Amino acid sequence: MAPRNVMVGLLGANTVVLGGWWYAQAQAQHGDPRAYGFMMRHFTSGEPQLLAGRWWTLLTACLSHQDLMHYGVNMLTFSLTAPALMPLIGAPGVLTLYMGAGLAASATSILWPYIVDPILHGDRTSLARRRYHLSQGASGHKVTRIRWGTLVAS
Numbered sequence: 001m002a003p004r005n006v007m008v009g010l011l012g013a014n015t016v017v018l019g020g021w022w023y024a025q026a027q028a029q030h031g032d033p034r035a036y037g038f039m040m041r042h043f044t045s046g047e048p049q050l051l052a053g054r055w056w057t058l059l060t061a062c063l064s065h066q067d068l069m070h071y072g073v074n075m076l077t078f079s080l081t082a083p084a085l086m087p088l089i090g091a092p093g094v095l096t097l098y099m100g101a102g103l104a105a106s107a108t109s110i111l112w113p114y115i116v117d118p119i120l121h122g123d124r125t126s127l128a129r130r131r132y133h134l135s136q137g138a139s140g141h142k143v144t145r146i147r148w149g150t151l152v153a154s
Contacts, residue, residue, distance in 0.1 A: 001090075001095070006086075006091040006094055007083070010063075011079070013063045014065065015071075017043055017060075017063045017065070018065050018068075018071050021039055021064070024036040039064075041054065042056075044064065044136045045061035045134065045135055046133055046135060047110050050110065059106075061106050061136045062102025064137060065137055074137060082098075113133070
């Protein structure tokens, strides 16, 4: 697996999904919410997605950004950190780290209200304990890549 292919592939996949969101938003503004519903069902992760059997959203949400700032910051960080990690863990390692960290971030987002909030807030009902919180984006693996890079470099 060539490093360039991993870089271009992940940047391209994120870009295509961003375009899908923009198309869906434009369609919804013109009265047709079907594309937006499709994107919400298949490119956000959360408890309702898992309950509906859409397990793949734990991964597809990692490629999903609805706005240019979110996309831009995450892809800039990926473009700066991935080349530094390639010589250390290889292209397959970077791809595995990207998707594995995204999977972990999606799972954490779903499990947090049930495991961490009760510990932090005791018996009180937390404001964050909303059953149907959905998430998306590459921020989870952005933090993991930066931390992994600092661990390996030290």
